[in-house]
Amino acid sequence: MAEFPSSKEKYPNDMEAAPEGYGEDRAKADLEEYPAEENYKVLGRWRASVILITIEVGIGILSLPSALKTLGLIPGIIAIIGFGILTTYCGYILLQFYRRYPMVTNLVDCAFYVGGKPFEIFLGVAFVFNLVLICASANITMSIALNSMSDHAMCTVAFLAFPHIACWLLTLPRKLTFAALFSWICTISIVAAVFIVMIAVGVSGPNAPPGFEVEIKLFGKPNFVDTVNSLLNIAFAFAGNQSFISVMAEMRDPSKDFAPALYMQKAFEVVAYLVVAIVIYVFAGDAVTSPALGSAPRLPAKIAYGILIPSVLGTGLMIGITAIKYMYVALVRKTRPQHINTHNTWTWSVWVCIGTIFWVVTFIVSNAIPIFSSILNISAAIFVSWFTFGLTSVFWFHLNWKRQFSTPIKTALAIFNYAIMAFTLFLNAGGLYASLTALIDIFNDPNSGLNGPFTCGDNSIF
Numbered sequence: 001m002a003e004f005p006s007s008k009e010k011y012p013n014d015m016e017a018a019p020e021g022y023g024e025d026r027a028k029a030d031l032e033e034y035p036a037e038e039n040y041k042v043l044g045r046w047r048a049s050v051i052l053i054t055i056e057v058g059i060g061i062l063s064l065p066s067a068l069k070t071l072g073l074i075p076g077i078i079a080i081i082g083f084g085i086l087t088t089y090c091g092y093i094l095l096q097f098y099r100r101y102p103m104v105t106n107l108v109d110c111a112f113y114v115g116g117k118p119f120e121i122f123l124g125v126a127f128v129f130n131l132v133l134i135c136a137s138a139n140i141t142m143s144i145a146l147n148s149m150s151d152h153a154m155c156t157v158a159f160l161a162f163p164h165i166a167c168w169l170l171t172l173p174r175k176l177t178f179a180a181l182f183s184w185i186c187t188i189s190i191v192a193a194v195f196i197v198m199i200a201v202g203v204s205g206p207n208a209p210p211g212f213e214v215e216i217k218l219f220g221k222p223n224f225v226d227t228v229n230s231l232l233n234i235a236f237a238f239a240g241n242q243s244f245i246s247v248m249a250e251m252r253d254p255s256k257d258f259a260p261a262l263y264m265q266k267a268f269e270v271v272a273y274l275v276v277a278i279v280i281y282v283f284a285g286d287a288v289t290s291p292a293l294g295s296a297p298r299l300p301a302k303i304a305y306g307i308l309i310p311s312v313l314g315t316g317l318m319i320g321i322t323a324i325k326y327m328y329v330a331l332v333r334k335t336r337p338q339h340i341n342t343h344n345t346w347t348w349s350v351w352v353c354i355g356t357i358f359w360v361v362t363f364i365v366s367n368a369i370p371i372f373s374s375i376l377n378i379s380a381a382i383f384v385s386w387f388t389f390g391l392t393s394v395f396w397f398h399l400n401w402k403r404q405f406s407t408p409i410k411t412a413l414a415i416f417n418y419a420i421m422a423f424t425l426f427l428n429a430g431g432l433y434a435s436l437t438a439l440i441d442i443f444n445d446p447n448s449g450l451n452g453p454f455t456c457g458d459n460s461i462f
Contacts, residue, residue, distance in 0.1 A: 043250050045257035045264075051247055051318070052240065052265035054186045057272055058315040059141045060237030061194065062291035063376055064277035067230040069288045072220035073281065077274060079234050084270035086420070087238040090392040091262045094241070095255070097395045098248045105249040106326045107242050107387065114398045123391075124330065127242075130383030131323035132358070134239065136366035137375040138315040139163040140459070141291060144372060145305035145312070147460035148294070155456035160366050167316035168359040171324055174343075174351060186314025191272070193308040197293050198279045200300035206287035207297050214285035228427075228434035232380035233290070233373070235388065235427060237273060239380070242387040243322050290373050294460075320358065327354045368453040374439040381431030390424030393417040 068076035098104060101113050111123040142163035143156055206214070222230065248254040281288055284295040293304045328351055332340045369375045396417050397404065404414040
């Protein structure tokens with residue numbers, strides 16, 4: 001078997017020599033210990049781009065018109081563009097890290113090369129819980145869709161069970177190439193659903209009482225809690241960065257192809273987010289809801305929710321398989337590393353057991369917080385802020401610590417990354433306070449049908 005190429009020789013401008021005991025030594029050991037019986041590096045830039053779009057352009061888009069309503073049209077537009085630029089930069093940092101450590105297969109692997117085994121274990125636990133919350137938010141969206149289409153025909157707990165069972169079945173295949181085949185349907189689904197809503201509110205007006213007049217605010221006057229929650233909504237819409245390493249690990253030539261795939265994905269994403277958020281807010285005004293599909297009149301909203309179902313399942317599929325794959329690789333590396341890429345009774349049993357436990361936990365969490373905006377905000381405050389922004393700055397400092405002030409450009413980048421860290425801490429602390437405050441207010445609202453966890457109450461838009 002060929003030796004792992006020296007990352008310093010391959011990318012001399014991106015890094016310094018790896019610390020002793022890390023980097024290439026572990027990579028060579030991995031190759032010897034975990035032979036690849038089956039080639040998983042099959043993605044090119046186009047299929048990778050589609051997967052990135054599917055990961056990112058999902059349920060988060062449904063909260064953006066509401067964010068514009070709170071912040072105002074101009075600040076909301078600036079925030080969406082700003083998050084788009086920021087996450088593009090953070091995605092490129094992940095590519096730089098992968099070039100230095102091409103043996104990593106997910107974001108948690110990166111932690112080992114930054115802080116050793118303790119940091120890897122800590123981040124691994126946080127990573128799994130983070131993906132649990134994201135999958136829970138997807139399935140809460142599904143329960144809202146089912147409640148809305150059926151006029152709350154069943155208990156919400158039952159409507160939450162259906163998507164969890166479907167996602168469990170969809171994550172049984174072990175390759176991301178399966179998700180790539182499904183991703184086209186997912187992308188078309190979310191785009192079609194929001195287009196139906198945009199056309200409906202443009203033609204018939206929003207779902208509002210008679211005599212309602214649309215009023216557009218260029219600059220909103222939100223309080224602290226509403227402002228932070230709106231920023232968290234936008235941050236959640238860009239949360240797909242945390243799966244980028246997993247996509248790189250299955251690309252044929254990520255050093256060459258990932259950057260173009262990233263730029264295509266981010267360009268599509270920012271344009272799509274702006275069009276959807278602006279059009280729905282301009283035509284619906286204060287009648288905008290979260291999820292945004294409820295802003296349309298009743299019949300178009302139901303149709304849009306029906307079309308949205310494949311996209312919601314796709315989000316659960318992509319994020320769920322990322323979490324399950326991480327836990328599978330971590331477990332098999334410790335038990336039977338020679339079987340890590342093989343298909344036999346033992347490996348399939350491990351995969352199915354891990355998947356089952358993952359979706360059971362997700363089901364419990366989604367019933368504990370059955371509110372769309374609250375699950376998004378709590379997820380963004382606790383985990384998304386770090387996994388999307390803060391950790392990438394930690395990785396940048398790891399790659400550039402000794403030369404962070406060596407040139408004017410490096411100094412500017414260092415200051416920028418320190419600013420990202422400060423922004424992450426603000427979203428982390430202030431966001432958790434704001435999201436929990438909003439959740440408690442909803443549970444205490446006598447007009448809300450959702451008075452606590454595991455409720456049969458209606459969480460739909462109508």
